[in-house]
Amino acid sequence: MSDLVFADELPEELPHGRTKAIDPWVVMIVDDDPAVHQVTQLVMADFEFAGRRLQFLDAYSATEARELLQARQDIALVLLDVVMESEHAGLDLARYIREELENHHVRIVLRTGQPGQAPEEHVIKTYDINDYKEKTELTKRKLITVFYSALRSYRDIMIIDQSRQALRRSIDAITRIYDSQNLRRFASAVLEQVAHLLGYEAQGLCASRISAYAASHIEGRLKVLAATSEYSKLLVDEEVDSLPDEVKVSLDKALHDQQSHFEDLCFVGYYRTSSGNESLLYMVFSEPVDAEARELLEIFCANVAITYESLLLREEIADTQRSTVYIIGEAVEKRSKETGAHVRRVGELAALLADLVGMKAGDVEFMRQAAPLHDVGKIGIPDRVLNKPGKLDAEEWEVMQTHARIGYELLSKSDKRILQLGAIIAHEHHERWDGQGYPRGLAGEQIHVAGRIVALVDVFDALVSDRCYKKAWGFDEALAYVREQAGTQFDPKLVDLLLANLDAVQDIYQRLPDRV
Known part of the structure; x- marks a missing residue:
């Protein structure tokens, strides 16, 4: 192995424009003979590939090598002896690298001084290694060739892997951006x-x-x-x-x-x-x-x-949809001679509670848009009943109750999710937690959560607003009524959530005051 010491190979030049040192290639020598480590590092001391020098790790047994391989993910090349603490220690380590560590990036070059112990054809066929060399044939020139071949292969594998990861990140990034609301x-x-x-x-x-x-x-x-x-x-x-x-x-x-x-x-x-x-x-x-x-x-x-283009169009469609819902809801408001922003507040209060009960963001937005349609059935109620200033008699009350069914029948004809949810709300927002509501006398969780939410916020907003049959109640007075009706008229858990988030409720009323 005398010519290991003398013949030099010119390193590749640094890529143009580099402004800082590049991390070296990490090479691990696994051999129980210290002289092999010393000679290899001496011969390859000046080696460079792609502008990167070498950093050597020393393992004098397969056991030491396993510990290093477990701790590091940046090893590019393993120069691996076959016979160490056992006759097949190196081969067992090669299998461990590929099968247990599942490391298919590192290049493995088997070096053996006893080829009879591990015949080349059998080893190449059986083990996932990248090259097989007898120590007696490893002159400096051949060793340099091994390094160039192995490191070039490792570099190309890492480029492919990084490209795959970049593609995955790109798809993930686009997905996250497309999900923006x-x-x-x-x-x-x-x-x-x-x-x-x-x-x-x-x-x-x-x-x-x-x-x-x-x-x-x-x-x-x-x-x-x-x-x-x-x-x-x-x-x-x-x-x-x-x-x-x-x-x-x-x-x-x-x-x-x-x-x-x-x-x-x-x-x-x-x-x-x-x-x-x-x-x-x-x-x-x-x-x-x-x-x-x-x-x-x-x-x-x-x-x-x-x-971005898709999102702009989506926003315009969503704005148009919201505006249409509000126009319909406010048309019913005006026919009822009710002033203010009742339908908008019901939508915002319903969205607030929907968020607090843990609905997904998309479902919260559906609640915001569907809740204002709760009283759309009132378009079928005669003016003499709808705008009567005093208490309704039994016949008139029976007529008024039909607005829940009318609203449901109007909205349920559509297969659109918002209108389907609006149909449920229109049908069930006058049901009571104790089963004494209308039109079907549902009780407790038989009532859809959207119906329970709107039942609460509709009554609360009606209490604090002027109506043809009453003056607005004070905020505290309305809260006291809601608290009193928890477990009878209203879902008690929803009442607790409303009372625990009064700052958010007040904010809605500051943003959406009555318009006279």
Whole structure:
């Protein structure tokens, strides 16, 4: 093995533009002969591949090697002796690496001084190793070839694995962003997921210029939708004119050129949807973004633009739907000669309780939109009954009670989830916890939770509002009545939740006061 000491191989040059030291390749020598460790490290001391030097780990038995392999995930190459504490210690270790540790990345090169103990053909066929060498044939030149081959293979495997992980992160990021319920949450999710996707520390902001179909009152003006902590002084919807000069210059350039652009530590993404909406993503990174990350960022942001367009349309449809529900509910209000924002407050109070009982976010929103339809059946009640200033007689009360059935029949004809929920609410919001309500005399949990929620909030809001047959009660007086009726008229658990969250209830009344 004399020529192990002399022949040198030129290392590869560092990749262009590197500004800091790169982590070395980790190589583990597993051999019970200390001389093998010493000679290998001496011969390979100046070796470099892809701009990275070598870091050696020493294990003098398979047992030591197992401990090292359990503790580290960055070992690229194992130079493995066969005969150590037993005749097949090395082969057993190779099987342990692949089968028990499930490590299929590390390259395993078997080195043996006793080839008869482990015939090459049998070993290559039976064990998942990458090369087989007799120690007597490992000159320096051949050892260098082994290192180049093994490390190049390990590098390519890791690139594939990292690409797979990046794809998984990309899909996850897009999914999280698509699940955003509004534009501000969407913009915040974009900022969060870009940093997660690339694995870089980043600060940034999202801005948007929305076309007339989505929000005509801000047409042509760029608004900040979300910002990371670095730009947290920017308020949501603040004008772009208040941005730092370097940010404004970058955004103006992207708007003028109508395309994304990279700078050394900065990325500005420009996206124009088919409806003419323009959005910008400004990101500043703590270190230069490499070519692979730039490509991934472009792909990610192109998908973000598509999602953004979908979200704009979804918001417009949702706004239209909410407005339609409120128009219908308020039309019934006006016919009943009731002033104020009763249907809106019932929707907000119902959503509050739905959230407190643990409904999913989507179901809470359905409650917010369906609850205002609770009295839609009153369109079938004659004015003489609906607007009678005094107490109804038995016949009139029987007529009034039919509004629950009428509302159910109107809404249940649709297969849309919100209207189906509205049908349940219209039908059951006059049922009582004790079974003495109408129209079916349901009791306790026989009543759908949506019906129980609206039964409570509808009565509470009616008590604190002026009606044709009474003056508004005081807030404390209404709360006392609700507390008194817990377990008889109302679900006691819902009453407890209402009373425990009076600050949130008061906030709703401050936001939605009666309109005279």
